[in-house]
Amino acid sequence: MIEPACCFLTSQSHGRSWVSPFGFRFGERYTGIPLQVDLSDLPLAKKMISARAKFILGPTGSGKSFLSLHMVRCYLEQGAHVLITDMGNSYKQLCELYSGRYFSYSLDKPIGFNPFWLNEGEVLDIEKRQFIIELILVLLKQPGETLQRSEWVALSNMVEGYFAFTETRHKFRCFNSLYEWIKDQFAPQLTRDRVTGKQFDLPNFLYVLRPYYRGGEYEFLLNAHEQPDLLYGQLIVFELDEIKDHPILYSVVMLLIADTYIGKMRRLAGVRKVFVMDECWKALVKTGSATLILYIWKTVRKFFGEPIAITQELEDLVASPIVKNTIINMSDCKILLDMGRYNNRFDEIQNLLGLTENDKALILSLNKANEPGKNYKEVFISLGTNYSRVYRVELSLEEYLVYTTEEPERVKVREYARRHGGLIQGVKALAADIRSGAIRLLLVFLLVSAGALLPGGRASAQLLDLIDAALKKALTTADLAVQRLQTQTIVLQNVQKGLENDMQTSMLSDITGWIRQQEELYSNYYNGLWQVKSGLSSYSKVAEIVRRQTRLVQEYDQAVSAIRRDPHFSPAELNYIQNVYSVILNESIRNTRQLSLVIGSFLTQMDDASRLRTIEETAGNIDHNYDALRQVTQQTALLSLQRSKDDAEIHAIQQLYGINNHP
Numbered sequence: 001m002i003e004p005a006c007c008f009l010t011s012q013s014h015g016r017s018w019v020s021p022f023g024f025r026f027g028e029r030y031t032g033i034p035l036q037v038d039l040s041d042l043p044l045a046k047k048m049i050s051a052r053a054k055f056i057l058g059p060t061g062s063g064k065s066f067l068s069l070h071m072v073r074c075y076l077e078q079g080a081h082v083l084i085t086d087m088g089n090s091y092k093q094l095c096e097l098y099s100g101r102y103f104s105y106s107l108d109k110p111i112g113f114n115p116f117w118l119n120e121g122e123v124l125d126i127e128k129r130q131f132i133i134e135l136i137l138v139l140l141k142q143p144g145e146t147l148q149r150s151e152w153v154a155l156s157n158m159v160e161g162y163f164a165f166t167e168t169r170h171k172f173r174c175f176n177s178l179y180e181w182i183k184d185q186f187a188p189q190l191t192r193d194r195v196t197g198k199q200f201d202l203p204n205f206l207y208v209l210r211p212y213y214r215g216g217e218y219e220f221l222l223n224a225h226e227q228p229d230l231l232y233g234q235l236i237v238f239e240l241d242e243i244k245d246h247p248i249l250y251s252v253v254m255l256l257i258a259d260t261y262i263g264k265m266r267r268l269a270g271v272r273k274v275f276v277m278d279e280c281w282k283a284l285v286k287t288g289s290a291t292l293i294l295y296i297w298k299t300v301r302k303f304f305g306e307p308i309a310i311t312q313e314l315e316d317l318v319a320s321p322i323v324k325n326t327i328i329n330m331s332d333c334k335i336l337l338d339m340g341r342y343n344n345r346f347d348e349i350q351n352l353l354g355l356t357e358n359d360k361a362l363i364l365s366l367n368k369a370n371e372p373g374k375n376y377k378e379v380f381i382s383l384g385t386n387y388s389r390v391y392r393v394e395l396s397l398e399e400y401l402v403y404t405t406e407e408p409e410r411v412k413v414r415e416y417a418r419r420h421g422g423l424i425q426g427v428k429a430l431a432a433d434i435r436s437g438a439i440r441l442l443l444v445f446l447l448v449s450a451g452a453l454l455p456g457g458r459a460s461a462q463l464l465d466l467i468d469a470a471l472k473k474a475l476t477t478a479d480l481a482v483q484r485l486q487t488q489t490i491v492l493q494n495v496q497k498g499l500e501n502d503m504q505t506s507m508l509s510d511i512t513g514w515i516r517q518q519e520e521l522y523s524n525y526y527n528g529l530w531q532v533k534s535g536l537s538s539y540s541k542v543a544e545i546v547r548r549q550t551r552l553v554q555e556y557d558q559a560v561s562a563i564r565r566d567p568h569f570s571p572a573e574l575n576y577i578q579n580v581y582s583v584i585l586n587e588s589i590r591n592t593r594q595l596s597l598v599i600g601s602f603l604t605q606m607d608d609a610s611r612l613r614t615i616e617e618t619a620g621n622i623d624h625n626y627d628a629l630r631q632v633t634q635q636t637a638l639l640s641l642q643r644s645k646d647d648a649e650i651h652a653i654q655q656l657y658g659i660n661n662h663p
Helices: 002-006 041-045 064-077 092-097 126-140 149-169 175-192 202-208 249-267 287-303 314-319 321-330 340-353 357-364 397-403 407-420 423-436 438-452 461-507 513-521 523-537 541-565 571-603 608-642 647-657
Strands: 024-028 034-037 054-057 081-086 101-104 235-239 273-278 305-311 333-336 377-383 387-393
Touching: 024 064, 034 387, 054 064, 054 340, 064 081, 064 092, 064 273, 064 305, 064 377, 064 387, 064 397, 081 249, 092 101, 092 235, 092 397, 092 423, 126 149, 126 202, 126 249, 126 287, 149 175, 175 202, 235 249, 249 273, 249 287, 273 287, 287 305, 287 321, 340 357, 357 377, 357 387, 397 407, 397 423, 407 423, 541 571, 541 608, 541 647, 571 608, 608 647
Parallel strands: 054 305, 054 333, 081 235, 081 273, 101 235, 273 305
Antiparallel strands: 024 034, 024 387, 333 377, 377 387
């Protein structure tokens, strides 16, 4: 009996959790079943990969930020230490959630470092001396300038002599004392050694580095009198957006951050150490910072470390030979998100990343057939050359609120955090309000209040910003309404299937054992259910209503997606169209609930005549909703076609709205 029974196990899947104490939480692609997927330890032990380094590529809007935040959280939950360089404040709320250290570097509030600081027990080893020399070269040399062997020897002797001097004299080590020692002690030594200006140009050296000395423009950078203890901080984030285009500060700060990670890498034995470099590619332009970052990629494997490079632009791969030839080649774990934006250039990506044809097919299929009613993104993951899979990244509402990068949503999260005494409490309260629909009522109130306060058609910028934020939130609320409608549809389908299965069970003649006893015990129940089934079988409207409702939801998704990408409508027109769709959606929700009550009444006191009459009315209402939605979509598409300028644009709009594909 076991073998025939297996024929009914029709669900197919390649997904299963890895048998490993470490892993990331993803969803199986087809079923959504939660899986633990190890992308680091077990693949390394099985020699699927040679290092734990990872490379993530995802265009804007593909879910890259949510994926990276989700992975960082998985690392933190399993005890790893994570150091992040970021652009755009993506990790700020997660950092607050885990009580991490968040450094936002700006010209108004610069961060001071002291690369000459030695913690208790530290000595000037070869690695530390190498780092200080690289730092001085970043300050001294322009990209592409050559370095003579004599200059390297002079710099090495300089660093060695300075640390020996400060050790015996108990001098405080910083750039100021280094600069003074070079003038007073090292210059005479160069003269005694008969070092010429051609071998080492000391006047030029002192002149170029003068801005970092006392009273100079960048005195703050290398003379900190307190060195923050970052060794034992589990989460450290450096936000560098404001200095990303600065010709000097950016590369210097990246070099100092890389040194901070190397300190963790060397001194934190037995702890997983993750270095996330998110959109910080300009650091690879300067020779010094590029050398140190590449050193991390090459060395970190020996110290239980995991470097992760994240980018969203194809040009980052193409333009930098360091990225192409080193970081990509040394990252055996490659993670790609929806690459639809680069369909026409995907062959270039395929060649750069060494992807197979099977990998290409998987990547180009991302998010093309997602499960209706589920809000998630798909992600492609390859380990080495023989393992490629697609998984779901599906977040809870609470996770979404912590990870969101949308400013209106972040403002609302911060508001709730202040009101409820902390980020965790605020996120829980906001999620509860969203689920209950309170946020929608609040936004309506804000819109009405703002409109009532507009004096003579004019308003302050604060009120206009309020209205703009409310409108954006209203779009999100509409999407939540769609999810509720989709859920209702699935519930109806399940109820219908349940009724059919129950009736098949009741009609079985070969029932034996306890099944026969249950049938006798609940004979009234089965007989009543059979009568209801007979009524429904003779009246096929219910199945048709469910199918029509499903099509309505699908066409709404397609229509809203197309309208938001249509360049022919102004923001005011988009808001008006969205309002029309919202009316249709609300009507559909009411009809769905009415049908749910009818089906629920199969087990309650509603006579067949009343039930069938209600089904008839509901069918007519849903047909009206469906026809209205299609009519709005067709009128919108026709207006867009009229505004098109040429045949190419007309063809693009037809493709956008799928006009030729409508049944």
